[in-house]
Amino acid sequence: MPSVVCGNLASSVHAQSGDLLLKSAAKYLVACAALAVSWAPIYWMVTIALKREIDQFASPPLWFAFTLTWEHFHDAFFVRSFGREMANSAVVAGGSTVAALLLGVPAAYGLARLQWPGSLGERVGFWILSTRMLPPIVTIVPLFLMMRELRLLNSLLGLALVYTAFNLPFVVWMMRGFFDEIPRELEEAAMVDGETRLGALLRVVLPLSRPGLAATAVFCLIVAWNEFLFALILSQTDASITLPVGIASRVTQYKIEWGSMSAAGVVAMLPVLIFAAAVQKHLVRGLSLGAVKG
Numbered sequence: 235m236p237s238v239v240c241g242n243l244a245s246s247v248h249a250q251s252g253d254l255l256l257k258s259a260a261k262y263l264v265a266c267a268a269l270a271v272s273w274a275p276i277y278w279m280v281t282i283a284l285k286r287e288i289d290q291f292a293s294p295p296l297w298f299a300f301t302l303t304w305e306h307f308h309d310a311f312f313v314r315s316f317g318r319e320m321a322n323s324a325v326v327a328g329g330s331t332v333a334a335l336l337l338g339v340p341a342a343y344g345l346a347r348l349q350w351p352g353s354l355g356e357r358v359g360f361w362i363l364s365t366r367m368l369p370p371i372v373t374i375v376p377l378f379l380m381m382r383e384l385r386l387l388n389s390l391l392g393l394a395l396v397y398t399a400f401n402l403p404f405v406v407w408m409m410r411g412f413f414d415e416i417p418r419e420l421e422e423a424a425m426v427d428g429e430t431r432l433g434a435l436l437r438v439v440l441p442l443s444r445p446g447l448a449a450t451a452v453f454c455l456i457v458a459w460n461e462f463l464f465a466l467i468l469s470q471t472d473a474s475i476t477l478p479v480g481i482a483s484r485v486t487q488y489k490i491e492w493g494s495m496s497a498a499g500v501v502a503m504l505p506v507l508i509f510a511a512a513v514q515k516h517l518v519r520g521l522s523l524g525a526v527k528g
Contacts, residue, residue: 276503283307283496290492306493307501315472316498319480323502326390326465326476327458330397334454335447337398338405343435345406346413347421359410365403374467381468388471396464401454408453412446413439452509459506477502 281297282290289300310316345359377396378387386392420442421434429437440447462478469475475483481498484491 279496279499279503282492283500285493287493306497310494310497311501314494316477316480316494316501318473319475319477320498320502322390322474323459323477324505326394326397327455329390329394330401330458331451331454333394333398334401334405335451338402338450339409339440339447340435341402342406342409343413343439346410347418359407362403363407366407370400370463374463377464378467388469388474390469390474393465393468393474393476396468397458397461401457404457405450405454408450409443409446412443416442456506456509459502459509 281300283306284302284304285296285300286303286305289296292300311320341362350358381387381392381396384392386395416439420438421431424434424438425431460478461476462482465476465479466482469479477498481495481502484495
């Protein structure tokens with residue numbers, strides 16, 4: 235009798251382990267399929283950038299067996315102006331991100347910490363967030379007229395100001411969430427020791443909010459780096475256009491420069507991938523939870 239029970243138990247355990255193994259294998263297969271689908275366009279763009287023009291339109295497509303060439307990268311960044319356009323994108327994206335953080339962090343701290351009469355603080359926070367619900371396309375005409383009156387058309391400064399305005403609500407809303415997670419007792423203890431409100435913000439709150447600052451900065455950089463609509467309308471000279479507009483301009487009524495566009499796309503993709511990796515490392519919430527007990 236005990237041997238029969240032990241045999242049944244062993245067979246049950248074996249069946250359960252087999253089911254778990256099948257479920258794990260199915261999950262990994264689905265994950266690998268999703269990864270292949272998401273990486274296939276990127277791999278195709280990289281191969282187009284490295285193929286000769288005769289191989290780009292081969293039928294059937296050449297996925298692996300083709301002759302490598304670097305002429306498209308040379309044409310994009312040494313013969314054409316993709317290098318200057320990439321520098322313009324870096325200046326606009328970096329400048330707008332820094333400006334949005336400098337303006338948005340104090341605003342978020344004020345919403346999270348200062349006493350507002352009634353529910354005014356919540357209403358102001360919702361009003362700031364509601365600006366993200368507005369389709370950007372509806373603002374293009376007034377923005378164009380404003381930039382024209384300020385003589386900021388076809389300038390990197392004007393484009394950076396527009397990106398700052400559109401990133402600012404996100405900075406305020408996201409940083410407010412990080413500030414709310416930091417216990418007030420830490421700032422109160424600092425102010426009891428003689429720190430001012432500004433000193434508590436700079437020396438206590440911001441060091442604890444570094445993950446939030448990094449994640450917010452990465453998001454703003456990615457949005458500004460990839461933005462196309464405002465850059466197309468507000469900057470139309472060779473000295474002011476950004477990389478997305480420069481890549482799209484290679485599509486003409488006479489030909490499409492697939493090789494140069496793919497080469498520029500590969501190089502433009504690298505900063506975005508780096509920023510996305512940084513998000514994964516720094517998107518950590520609640521680092522200060524439990525810092526104060528009792």
